[in-house]
Amino acid sequence: MRFDLVCNACGKRTSFNIHGTKCSCGGTLLVEYDLELVGRTLTKESLQWRGTSMWRYEELLPVVRKEHVVSLGEGWTPLVRLGHAERRLPIGKLWVKREEQNPTGSFKSRGFSAALSVAKEHGICKVAVNSNGNAASALAAYAGYAGMEAYVFLPQDCPGIIVEECVHYGARTFLVDGLIHDAGKIIVDGAAEQGWHNVGTLKEPGRAEGKKTMGLELAEQLGWKLPDVIVYPTGGGSGIIGMWNAFKQLRELGFVEGELPRMVSVQESGCDPLVQAIEGGGRFVAQGEDVSSNPTGMRVPNPPDGGLIVSILQESGGTALAVSGDEIREAQLAMGRQGISSSPEGAATWAGLLRLLDRGWIGAEEEVVLFNTSHAMKYLPWAAQSLPVVRSYRDWVALAGGR
Amino acid sequence: MRFDLVCNACGKRTSFNIHGTKCSCGGTLLVEYDLELVGRTLTKESLQWRGTSMWRYEELLPVVRKEHVVSLGEGWTPLVRLGHAERRLPIGKLWVKREEQNPTGSFKSRGFSAALSVAKEHGICKVAVNSNGNAASALAAYAGYAGMEAYVFLPQDCPGIIVEECVHYGARTFLVDGLIHDAGKIIVDGAAEQGWHNVGTLKEPGRAEGKKTMGLELAEQLGWKLPDVIVYPTGGGSGIIGMWNAFKQLRELGFVEGELPRMVSVQESGCDPLVQAIEGGGRFVAQGEDVSSNPTGMRVPNPPDGGLIVSILQESGGTALAVSGDEIREAQLAMGRQGISSSPEGAATWAGLLRLLDRGWIGAEEEVVLFNTSHAMKYLPWAAQSLPVVRSYRDWVALAGGR
Numbered sequence: 001m002r003f004d005l006v007c008n009a010c011g012k013r014t015s016f017n018i019h020g021t022k023c024s025c026g027g028t029l030l031v032e033y034d035l036e037l038v039g040r041t042l043t044k045e046s047l048q049w050r051g052t053s054m055w056r057y058e059e060l061l062p063v064v065r066k067e068h069v070v071s072l073g074e075g076w077t078p079l080v081r082l083g084h085a086e087r088r089l090p091i092g093k094l095w096v097k098r099e100e101q102n103p104t105g106s107f108k109s110r111g112f113s114a115a116l117s118v119a120k121e122h123g124i125c126k127v128a129v130n131s132n133g134n135a136a137s138a139l140a141a142y143a144g145y146a147g148m149e150a151y152v153f154l155p156q157d158c159p160g161i162i163v164e165e166c167v168h169y170g171a172r173t174f175l176v177d178g179l180i181h182d183a184g185k186i187i188v189d190g191a192a193e194q195g196w197h198n199v200g201t202l203k204e205p206g207r208a209e210g211k212k213t214m215g216l217e218l219a220e221q222l223g224w225k226l227p228d229v230i231v232y233p234t235g236g237g238s239g240i241i242g243m244w245n246a247f248k249q250l251r252e253l254g255f256v257e258g259e260l261p262r263m264v265s266v267q268e269s270g271c272d273p274l275v276q277a278i279e280g281g282g283r284f285v286a287q288g289e290d291v292s293s294n295p296t297g298m299r300v301p302n303p304p305d306g307g308l309i310v311s312i313l314q315e316s317g318g319t320a321l322a323v324s325g326d327e328i329r330e331a332q333l334a335m336g337r338q339g340i341s342s343s344p345e346g347a348a349t350w351a352g353l354l355r356l357l358d359r360g361w362i363g364a365e366e367e368v369v370l371f372n373t374s375h376a377m378k379y380l381p382w383a384a385q386s387l388p389v390v391r392s393y394r395d396w397v398a399l400a401g402g403r
Numbered sequence: 404m405r406f407d408l409v410c411n412a413c414g415k416r417t418s419f420n421i422h423g424t425k426c427s428c429g430g431t432l433l434v435e436y437d438l439e440l441v442g443r444t445l446t447k448e449s450l451q452w453r454g455t456s457m458w459r460y461e462e463l464l465p466v467v468r469k470e471h472v473v474s475l476g477e478g479w480t481p482l483v484r485l486g487h488a489e490r491r492l493p494i495g496k497l498w499v500k501r502e503e504q505n506p507t508g509s510f511k512s513r514g515f516s517a518a519l520s521v522a523k524e525h526g527i528c529k530v531a532v533n534s535n536g537n538a539a540s541a542l543a544a545y546a547g548y549a550g551m552e553a554y555v556f557l558p559q560d561c562p563g564i565i566v567e568e569c570v571h572y573g574a575r576t577f578l579v580d581g582l583i584h585d586a587g588k589i590i591v592d593g594a595a596e597q598g599w600h601n602v603g604t605l606k607e608p609g610r611a612e613g614k615k616t617m618g619l620e621l622a623e624q625l626g627w628k629l630p631d632v633i634v635y636p637t638g639g640g641s642g643i644i645g646m647w648n649a650f651k652q653l654r655e656l657g658f659v660e661g662e663l664p665r666m667v668s669v670q671e672s673g674c675d676p677l678v679q680a681i682e683g684g685g686r687f688v689a690q691g692e693d694v695s696s697n698p699t700g701m702r703v704p705n706p707p708d709g710g711l712i713v714s715i716l717q718e719s720g721g722t723a724l725a726v727s728g729d730e731i732r733e734a735q736l737a738m739g740r741q742g743i744s745s746s747p748e749g750a751a752t753w754a755g756l757l758r759l760l761d762r763g764w765i766g767a768e769e770e771v772v773l774f775n776t777s778h779a780m781k782y783l784p785w786a787a788q789s790l791p792v793v794r795s796y797r798d799w800v801a802l803a804g805g806r
Binding site: 169340375381 | 451547
C-alpha cells in the first residue's frame with residue numbers, strides 16, 4: 001500500500017482506515033506515504049504536465065482509485081504579491097495566498113475534496129460536520145456533488161451568509177445553542193444511531209491531507225524555495241498540521257532543501273489557547289467557557305490536538321499571537337484597499353504581520369506569506385432566515401430527527 | 404506595433420488608443436493583433452511553462468510592457484464536469500466554467516485586469532464605471548491594487564452584498580435612481596469635468612479583450628477542441644464578443660480547427676432585447692422603459708453594441724432565449740445541489756440548457772459548456788447600509804461632488 005497511518009506520539013503504524021485519527025496512546029494518527037514509491041512518478045518535471053487542481057499531487061493524497069476523487073476545482077489558488085505594501089513596510093517579499101478563490105469561497109474546499117474522496121472510496125453516503133461556517137458550506141457542496149447526504153451543525157451566531165450557503169448546497173442545516181465543540185458533541189452522540197460519518201477536524205484522516213496541498217502548492221509556486229515565514233489564522237489547526245507534513249515530505253522527496261518556514265498562528269483575543277500555550281512555555285491547555293471573541297473560524301477553544309499544533313509552531317521556530325477584533329476590522333479595510341477580498345481570518349494575518357514587524361520578529365529581507373482563507377462578503381450583515389436551533393443530540397432528535 | 408484597432412463594420416484601421424471603441428461609421432472598434440508576430444512566441448508548447456492566470460496569453464492582450472499588468476490572480480478558472488447531470492440528461496458532455504472563482508468572485512475580474520492594465524500603461528489614475536454590480540466590485544478591487552481612484556455607479560436595487568464589496572475595496576460608491584444606462588450617463592456627463600476614465604462596457608478597448616481569455620482558456624482546457632455549444636448569460640455582451648474573437652484568433656493561429664461553437668445568449672424575461680432581435684429575424688432594437696426583470700447582470704436593455712452580439716449569435720449558428728425569474732430560482736437550487744455556487748446569471752444558463760434540450764436544439768451526443776459567472780452568496784438578502792442615491796451628474800455634483 002502507498003500509505004498507512006502512523007501515530008505522531010508513539011510511532012505505532014496501522015493500516016489506513018477511514019475512522020483512524022486517534023492512537024490508543026492518545027497521539028494523533030497521520031497519513032504516512034511510501035515516499036520512495038511516490039517519488040517514482042511525482043517529479044518536478046511530471047508536474048509541468050498535470051491539471052491545476054490540488055489533485056496534481058495525487059500520489060500524496062490518500063485515495064487509491066482516480067474515479068473516487070470528488071473534485072470541484074479546488075486548489076492551485078493564486079499567490080499574489082503585495083507590491084505597494086512591500087514598499088511601505090520593512091519586509092523583503094510579501095505574498096497573499098488567495099484561498100478564497102477555491103470553489104466554496106474558502107480554503108475548506110481542499111479538506112473536503114480529500115475527505116469526501118476518501119469517504120467515497122470507502123462507500124460512505126451520509127456525512128456530518130460541526131463548524132464555525134466555511135467547513136460546513138464546503139461539506140455541503142462536496143456532498144452535493146458526490147451525491148451524499150450532508151448534515152451540518154453550526155453555532156447559532158455564525159455568519160448568516162455562510163449558513164445560507166449550506167442551505168443553497170442542499171445540506172440539512174442546524175444551528176446550535178453553543179460553541180463549535182458543542183456542535184461536535186451532537187455528531188459524536190448521534191453518529192452510530194444516524195449512520196453519520198463524522199468529518200469534523202481530525203475525526204477522519206482526509207481533511208488534514210487535503211489542507212496539506214496548500215503547502216505543496218506554495219513550494220511549487222515559489223519555484224521550490226520555501227518562504228521564511230508563514231502567517232496562518234488558526235482555529236482547529238489542520239492547516240498548520242497539514243502544511244508542516246507537506247514541507248517534511250517535500251524535503252524527504254528532495255523537492256526542497258534547507259530550513260523550513262517559521263509557522264505563525266494568529267488567533268483573536270478572547271479565544272487564543274495556542275497563544276496561551278506558546279506564552280506559557282509550550283504546554284497546551286484547552287480554553288474554558290470564557291470565550292469572548294467573534295464567531296470566526298479562529299474561535300476554537302478546544303482544538304482536537306492543540307498539543308500537536310503547539311509542537312509544530314515551536315519546532316519551526318514560529319510563534320502564536322492574538323490580535324483584537326478592532327485590529328482585524330482595520331486590517332480588513334487595509335487588505336480591501338489593496339484589492340483583496342479578505343475574511344476576518346485572512347485579515348487577522350495582516351494584523352499579525354504588522355505586530356511581528358513592529359517587534360522586529362520578521363527581518364527586513366525576509367519573505368512572508370499570508371493566508372487569506374475566505375471571502376470578505378461571507379461575513380457581511382445579512383437579513384436573517386430562520387433555521388432550527390438545537391442544544392444536544394436528544395434535542396435534535398426531538399426537533400429534527402425525522403427530517 | 405503588435406496590435407491596432409479595426410472597425411467591425413467598415414474595416415477601417417486606426418492605431419490603438421485608450422478611448423477608441425466607436426468608429427466614425429458607427430461600427431465598433433476591436434483590437435486586432437499581428438497574428439504572425441503573435442504566433443512566433445505563443446505556441447501550445449510555450450503555454451506548458453507559463454503561469455496560470457489569464458496573462459499566460461499575454462501576446463493576445465493589448466499591453467506592451469509587463470510591468471503595467473495589474474493582476475490579482477484572474478483567469479485559469481476550473482472547468483468542472485457535471486457527471487450526475489450528464490447521466491440524467493440527453494447530452495454528450497456537460498461542463499461548467501467556474502468564473503465565480505476569479506479574485507472578485509465573478510468573471511468581471513478578467514475585463515478589469517485588462518482594462519486597468521491598459522489604463523496604467525496610458526498613465527490613467529481615476530476610473531469610473533456603471534454596473535449592475537460585479538463590474539463595479541471588480542473595478543473597485545483592481546483600482547485599489549493599482550493605486551487608482553475608483554468611482555462606481557450602480558442602480559439602487561442592485562444586490563446589496565456586491566455594493567458592500569465596492570465599499571470594502573475602497574471605491575467611491577453611488578447608487579443611482581435608474582437603470583444601468585442611466586448610471587452610465589452620469590459618467591459620460593461628468594467624464595471631462597472630473598477626469599474620469601470611463602471603463603463602462605465597450606467604452607474602452609481593454610474589457611472585451613480581457614473577457615476574450617475565457618474563450619482562450621476554454622479551448623486550451625478542452626485540449627484545443629472547442630465544444631459544440633456555449634451557453635452564456637448575456638447583458639452588455641462583451642463576453643460573447645470577446646470569446647468569438649478568441650476563437651477566430653485561435654483558428655487563424657492554427658490552435659483549433661473546424662466549426663466554432665454555437666453561441667447561445669440567455670437573458671431573463673422582462674429584459675431580453677437580444678431574444679427579441681433573434682426572434683424578429685436579426686435586427687437589433689434597444690428595449691424601452693418596459694423593463695421588468697430582476698436586478699442581475701443580464702438586465703441591460705440597451706447594450707452598447709447589440710447589433711454586433713446578434714450578428715455573432717447568428718454567424719455561429721446559435722440563438723438567444725429568455726428564461727423566467729422562477730426558472731432561474733429553480734435552476735439555482737439545481738446547481739447548488741450539484742455543489743456549484745451559482746449566481747442567478749449562472750443559473751440562467753442551466754435553465755436555458757433545459758429548454759434547449761427540451762426543444763431538441765442540442766443533440767444527445769453534443770458537448771456543452773455553461774458559464775457560471777458569479778457566486779450565489781453575492782445575491783443573498785442583506786441588512787442594508789445607506790449610501791447616497793443620485794439621478795444625474797448634476798445631482799451627483801450637488802450631493803457628492805466634493806467627496
